[in-house]
Amino acid sequence: MPRFYLTTAIDYSNGDPHLGHAIEKIGADVIARYRRACGDDVHFLIGMDEHGQKVQQEAEKNGSSPQAWVDRIAESFLEVWDRLGLSNDDFIRTSEPRHHRGLTTLMKRIAANGDFRRAKYEGYYCAGCEAFKKEEELEDGGCPLHPGREVEWTEEDNWFFRLSAYRDALLARLRDDPGWVRPRTRRNEITRLLEAGLDDISASRSRIRWGVPFPGDEDHTVYVWLDALSNYITAIGYPDGEAFAKSWPADLHIIGKDITRFHCVYWPAMLMAAGVEPARCVWGHGFVKIGGAKLSKSAGTELGLIELIGRHGPDALRYFLMREVPWDGDRDFPSAEAFVEQFDRRYTTDLANDLGNLLNRVVSMVSRYRKGGVPPPRGGELAEKASLALSEYHNAMDGYLLHRGLGAAFDVVRAANGFVDETKPWALAKAERAGASPDVLDGVLAQLMAALGAIASMLAPFTPRKAAELWHALGGAGPPPPFAHLDLESVHAVGLLESVRPGAVLFPRP
Ligand SMILES: [Zn+2]
Structure with a gap:
């Protein structure tokens, strides 16, 4: 090793x-x-x-x-x-x-x-x-x-x-x-x-x-x-x-x-x-700067670390800092208030809405349309996008460009949300009830589950506790699997999950 x-x-x-x-x-x-x-x-x-x-x-x-x-x-x-x-x-x-x-x-x-x-x-x-x-x-x-x-x-x-x-x-x-x-x-x-x-x-x-x-x-x-x-x-x-x-x-x-x-x-x-x-x-x-100046003890009192951790929880702060501050440079906020506003915005937009909604939509559809059972792994458009993002993730992480690694994980979130809007699983379920083959909806749900599994693994270094909760909601046990090399096969391996657990709220709206 x-x-x-x-x-x-x-x-x-x-x-x-x-x-x-x-x-x-x-x-x-x-x-x-x-x-x-x-x-x-x-x-x-x-x-x-x-x-x-x-x-x-x-x-x-x-x-x-x-x-x-x-x-x-x-x-x-x-x-x-x-x-x-x-x-x-x-x-x-x-x-x-x-x-x-x-x-x-x-x-x-x-x-x-x-x-x-x-x-x-x-x-x-x-x-x-x-x-x-x-x-x-x-x-x-x-x-x-x-x-x-x-x-x-x-x-x-x-x-x-x-x-x-x-x-x-x-x-x-x-x-x-x-x-x-x-x-x-x-x-x-x-x-x-x-x-x-x-x-x-x-x-x-x-x-x-x-x-x-x-x-x-x-x-x-x-x-x-x-x-x-x-x-x-x-x-x-x-x-x-x-x-x-x-x-x-x-x-x-x-x-x-x-x-x-x-x-x-x-x-x-x-x-x-x-x-x-x-x-x-x-x-x-580099550094977080406020109005062009490096954070110091005095600026530290305006942006108290304990208060920031308490605001949306420790993982949300980890997410925000790693997303906003390029690991190879500085990030200047005009003021302490602007920092907090941006923190709140990212929390609501990225975590509560984009990721939180995706999880809820997918888990409730798998519950409703497949009684919680996850269809076997499938390839397709979303699986391909996820696979591409995974290799970008590895390149970024191996080169210590952490903000880009996190960006790649959220590319999958965005792609998966777009895929739901595009494929309209609710319409596929309706067609199924009218006699259409279950094959198409199986493929859509399998890809969405695999994408979420990949997201859990990609987020695990950044937001370890929330990534574990995400994995649990998908039906996994313990923390997300540590993929030596995240690739399409590993993503598909997520399909080995047997039954989703609906009802998890990872990022409650403030
Ligand atoms: Zn000095």
């Missing part, structure tokens, strides 16, 4: 989860579920980034110890991930001993390779980014990503990582492996960044106590980004754990496009320095 190790960025423990965190985790969950359905042995990791200056400051501000603070934040993230139905196999927290141990080994190996040197750092530090900023990166004297937050002038005697030594190796890897950094816009950005040259980076902080001690110099802690990045290997038992031997290099790091520099430059360079192979692919997804 091919293994597939999938990670997301670990979330920074400076506040509660918001929509921006949720999109990334939902997208990664869709990929994890899809890969499992394809027969892969998936290991899906998410977690928390719990060290650093900002966490230390937030804890102090709230009169809490850093550990008690991050414990509370981790709880609130876990609660939301549970409600959203994430299927992660592990949850790493960088304050855990397993992380501490692995990170210490990694730093020692980089040191043994001669890649740390002592030097004085003078410059600005943005605690919002937990990153050093060059003068030319600032706008109006502040961090462009954190307007309103002051950058701190910092003079520290630090350990530096010889990042510049890895520039050529990174460029060569980008050139030789076009699938390494994706989508292509992200790859081009990283190429330009490397071509412009690389400076060495601080690998330690001398004044931040909340972190992992720098090996060999315990007055310092490991710089939080190097600390955080290493979670991808410490979680699976680096350096000598069985899972590390089996699962590394990771098949896919899912991250926001704003942290590609850390994942496509710092992280692979650190691994190379320690003699470890970098991940096979880094995917930088």
